[in-house]
Amino acid sequence: MVQFALLDWIWMILFLALMIGCGVLFYRLGKRSESDFFLAGRGLPWWLPATSVYATHTATDTPMWVTGVIYKYGLTGIWYSFFAAWCAISAFVSTRIFRRSLAYTQAEWQSLRFTGLGSELLRGWVAGWQVFMNMFIMGWVGIAMGKVCQYAFGWPTWVGLIAFSAICAIYVLAAGYWGVVMADFQQGIIALAAILIVSIWGMIAAGGPGGIINRLKTLNSSCEWVIPKDVASDALIRITDPNTGTVWAQSENPVPILKKDDPTSTEQNQQYLEKLDEKVGQILANQAGLKNKQVQILFPAGQDTLIAGFTYSIVWTAGESGEKVNLDYSLDQGKSWINIDINHYNGQTWRINPFSFSGFTQGQFPVAWFITMMIIALIGGFGMGTSIDWYTEAQRIQSARTVRDASYSIWWGTALVVIRNSIWAAAILGFFVLFPGIGETGKYELGWFRLGFDFLPAGMVGFFFAAILAIHLSTISTQLNLGALYATRDLYQHYLNPEATEQKLIWIGRFSTFLLLLGSFIFGLMMEEITKWLIFALWIMAAGVWLPNILQVIWWRFNAWGYLASWIANLGLSWLVVWVLPAFGIIPELPDYLQFWALMLLTAFIYLPITYLTKPEDMDHLVKYYVMSRPIGFWGPVHKEAVKRGLLAEVQAVG
């Protein structure tokens, strides 16, 4: 547990006073109009929304997520965090188009792009979905904060979840987006400073950059093994040559595995697993294995008892670095073998290579995954909503004072995110070198926080905790204000009270903020495994609507009914493809990148016929939208019509 010195308390109290001060200082600006409460009057220079983009996307769960993938995959794990790179293209395409539309929200943009009943249904649907998603995001970020506070101070998780989000609500309720963006600016600076200090400090504790690389060269090999929950027998492990199938090493004695609900194992569980982690760490660091040219399994051995349902590191002698191996286990004395990993690298130096893939389609990090992710992230920049981050970015885009400011705010905010992830990645290699034997994801996810709490000197821990508060509050404040924007602008004002005064709208904004806060507590208390939820949300739930999100921007013929159909189809199909059908054995369990392509294809079979079977959007409406936003892509008929009506200065060739 972390003990605070006086200086630590001073850091924390100063920071909280600064944040709440933001609410007081900008209260007057925030209450001027709806545009001020939600978009800071559309007058911000690019660097303010840019720091807000960066600060918002640096949440309490983000270092956990990045640590999780880097600890497991080495620097190749950077590509998991490269989803943010959709802004590379978006900054110059969809950001420009969206900024020109002037829509407050993505839901409102859809009323500009589409028309009639379909558009109205879509606006309500997207707004409702966003209100839900905002509560969901705040829930998972909040529970991450709960976990950090539990690790640091031993508090129950609900305390960290509720206490700091409630403090954040003070300045969001008072000053709206003005409070959010001004606090984000300070929080962004504090968070970046802390990320640099803690990461460099942690790397020094691990022996410095040279020391980390040298240690990786001398550690034995390891690979994660998730033992299925229902296993309750002795297991053999073997290591084979992936090309020839030659067995290089096999367990000398079977390893006993206890069922998770076995009374003897439940008594021991946590303490026993912690001791095992330490033991595995020592075995990994034992350089005696290096001298042994012959591959030999060092952990688990016959005397080690494992518990089903947990994750362990299998350790074997380093062998030749760069060589690949297959790992299998058997529950029937070697009669049949079940694969643990394919094409896994020997040694640990592969962790320094950001391109250490395990084959084209095989193993834990295949090239096919990498290509899929690059396509999703980069090509997604042509669309709107291809990433869940779009909705927060959309608010920042509209708060920028010009189209140019909007483009640069998105580009530079994301550049900072990319740089931040890489700094973390280098530091997590240091954490791995210090604690190489941790098996459970939930434990190593806290790696970056451990570097700060365990290695920073007294007096700096308070600064570190203030920075954790900064990254937590920046995300919560954004989500509170954003959710309130959808609730106020797209639901209340659009459907319930179109003639509401500016003053009334601001109070509705505040009331919605409060409701969202309460909703986030409920969601937060329901969540446990952060990484699992993030992967599902980022990867799967977006798969079926990824292409429609692009088509709505680049193709004039795509209409509201097609878009609505894709959403509904994706919601059903994603659960079917990911869980239901594999559970009943109807289809095999697909790797996540194949799930993406399958969902994209399956939903297209639904929304494309619906698009063609229903009428195109009204041409008058499309021409208005086209002249105002000047979208990229296949807009030929609309362009011609706009030229015919004399609304465009000259004839230009369009797709």
Place this chain on the structure above:
Amino acid sequence: MAFIRREWTAAAADDWCKEDWLAIIISPLAYVALAVGTALSFLLLPVGFLILGIAIVLIFLMHWVIDPKLKKISIDYEKKQKDYLEQLEKITRWEDLK
């Protein structure tokens, strides 16, 4: 005319053209180089500094290519923004729709 256009008319800046596509290509490359270059530079590997250097060159190049066009679009668009905002408020009131 130079390969990269530096002077823009309002109508030409509104159109999607070669300069946009160059920015669209350079920008992701800059991000990839930033990601890899930063991580390897923090490990003090020479190749990291080289890649980071490439990233910085790419960023400068991207700005040089796209900035004049973005400036022109912004100046021209700001003149029309007030009218567009009024139009937006009408659309927000959904019972006014035909």
